[in-house]
């Protein structure tokens with residue numbers, strides 16, 4: 001048999017046998033797949049590597065220039081530039097050094113040509129300090145001061161002492177911030193509400209009415225109480241801050257200037273040249289932790305992104321919760337109940353086209369309809385006092401609720417289409433079996449069709465979430481804020497503030513990348529935030545995929 | 561009821577013809593109408609279901625041509641015939657599952673214990689609750705074994721655990737599946753083997769104690785042992801249920817049924833007691849089919 005085979009094949013030309021076996025097509029398809037996979041892996045890998053490297057402590061190099069100047073910094077980039085005079089020859093090499101100490105030198109970074117460098121070394125005690133204000137500081141520890149008196153002198157002793165006192169200082173600092181933010185914020189909020197009560201009473205019953213008088217009396221009583229409470233808070237914070245003010249760390253910069261930093265201003269400090277791998281890992285972890293859990297500082301170019309993480313996750317989840325029932329119900333009607341006439345076909349085509357509408361269009365619609373239309377109406381009906389007194393809208397501007405609704409609208413077609421496909425894929429025999437048992441149409445849908453279609457519906461939801469979470473353009477119109485430290489869900493009554501603006505990672509990328517004043521420092525942060533955004537979307541999707549695979553195991557097992 | 565038998569020529573005339581495939585089947589193949597041979601013994605039984613000059617069209621294609629047959633009460637009736645002759649269609653017409661297919665048109669009627677099935681006032685859901693059906697291919701629902709079996713009771717609103725548990729056990733025992741699944745009632749039914757799935761579907765069909773049981777080749781997915789069990793089950797059901805069963809297996813028809821109907825291209829050719837159909841049929845067409853010389 002095999003002999004027969006080879007003889008027949010030998011009779012044809014090698015090329016025709018090649019096409020007959022389809023190998024070129026296998027290569028072609030495999031090649032396309034390989035390129036696609038390579039592009040995706042490359043993209044994710046690039047972002048992951050750049051993003052993950054940002055917080056790794058780089059060595060601090062002390063550079064002595066030929067003109068006698070000395071500077072201390074991290075080498076962040078190297079490049080070759082052609083000779084300035086245009087003549088041929090070895091191109092010049094230069095390095096970009098993060099020199100920090102902006103208040104002394106007026107720059108964060110400096111390009112230094114290789115031939116201007118006389119010597120460079122890695123001093124053991126070189127210290128990098130992430131400050132609350134003013135950006136990075138690079139220098140050498142000299143002594144630790146308490147009330148201006150040295151407590152410990154010499155780099156090693158001062159550093160040891162600093163590590164001792166730092167946790168307490170940090171704790172007092174955070175406590176003072178918390179009092180300012182939360183307790184004082186609460187009092188302000190109460191005062192504002194009392195003031196709005198007065199205005200509301202005036203609007204309701206006329207400016208001279210008894211209600212206004214009552215409200216005013218209540219406001220005055222509250223104001224007195226708030227004043228005394230504020231004094232107490234002031235005393236507490238002042239005590240905490242005074243204790244912290246006592247501590248200061250004196251550094252000297254590479255070119256010999258003495259700089260005294262209040263310890264409370266030092267968010268993170270590390271000495272990369274002294275650290276081994278695990279020491280660096282600890283610093284890396286601490287900086288990541290700050291990044292993930294802290295509020296942003298200095299126009300978002302430093303500090304953490306916690307509010308943005310929170311906003312992204314909350315918005316995506318609310319969007320999913322809104323879009324899932326709407327999409328599924330719409331698809332159910334379209335697939336199960338609507339007669340297959342031309343109207344249904346037209347609706348289906350319209351939905352398909354809706355999936356291709358640019359997202360900014362949804363943003364404009366959301367702004368016009370949700371914010372100004374619905375929100376404006378809500379404000380007129382329920383929050384008029386705020387509108388009159390402060391000219392401040394409550395629901396009439398962008399906020400978490402409107403943003404989520406807009407994105408739900410944006411992703412609705414995806415969910416409808418996926419759900420319809422999932423419904424269509426439910427075997428006819430299952431439906432017949434259910435009807436034969438005497439089930440009504442709705443019973444069949446609820447007990448057989450929907451469970452069976454659930455994994456497919458989840459697929460639609462996953463696609464929707466991935467699309468919605470990365471969308472920036474419409475959000476810029478309907479509620480995302482550059483800085484919004486008050487989270488839409490917090491400890492103050494009524495706990496959920498769906499009208500509040502929120503921060504979003506994708507918008508933060510745009511903001512950091514294009515609006516930052518310190519663009520060199522923002523660059524690695526852009527990658528880090530991108531990495532974080534991808535990771536969060538991946539995490540949300542993995543959770544959904546996990547649920548889907550469990551559903552699949554339950555409802556869509558192979559028939560035999 | 562049309563009395564087709566009166567117009568047919570005596571069997572002897574036909575038997576003289578030498579062709580293996582008799583004239584009637586040729587006539588049917590040519591699109592001519594033929595009378596059905598319905599044995600008198602069938603008419604002596606009390607019918608649970610009367611099919612009365614029933615015709616059905618899928619769009620413009622006629623799948624059933626004026627079939628009239630009474631289905632005897634508490635007996636097993638087998639429907640045999642070559643593939644595509646309309647057996648499944650006839651079965652699905654009994655519980656009006658064909659309503660789900662678009663462009664289906666029917667004439668004639670069926671009566672279940674005297675109630676007209678195709679009466680516009682007939683509540684289809686009620687009607688289907690009075691019947692149980694097992695399909696050609698197993699179609700377990702995407703839920704647990706337990707929920708599959710008690711599905712008909714559940715949609716009827718039954719919530720009493722005791723009732724459900726008992727119905728589940730009785731039906732699974734009846735379908736010869738209890739011993740295999742009693743420890744995994746909460747597992748998904750989709751994890752069962754094909755044969756187990758089919759027996760599960762049988763259990764599901766008998767759980768609500770229907771008046772009529774419609775079995776569409778219930779054993780086509782089963783191995784000989786499971787087939788034997790199902791045939792035993794059918795024997796057990798006889799006397800308690802009226803069973804209308806489609807089968808391609810002549811041995812099965814002769815073993816398990818009381819009456820056998822032979823269909824060809826949408827027409828009822830001959831219908832009588834199983835023993836008569838297999839040993840002394842009126843038509844030699846029937847004989848050649850049941851002995852396997854044609855079909």
Ligand SMILES: Nc1ncnc2c1ncn2[C@@H]1O[C@H](COP(=O)(O)OP(=O)(O)OP(=O)(O)O)[C@@H](O)[C@H]1O
Nearest residue numbers: 618621623642643644645646647648649650661696
């Ligand atoms: N939904 C449908 N639409 C159109 N034609 C159909 C449909 N269902 C069945 N038919 C046609 O009706 C005829 C009878 O089909 P039916 O399924 O009743 O055959 P059957 O006797 O059950 O065959 P088998 O033994 O192979 O199951 C066939 O010609 C088939 O093509």
Ligand SMILES: [Mg+2]
Nearest residue numbers: 647648696776
């Ligand atoms: Mg069939």
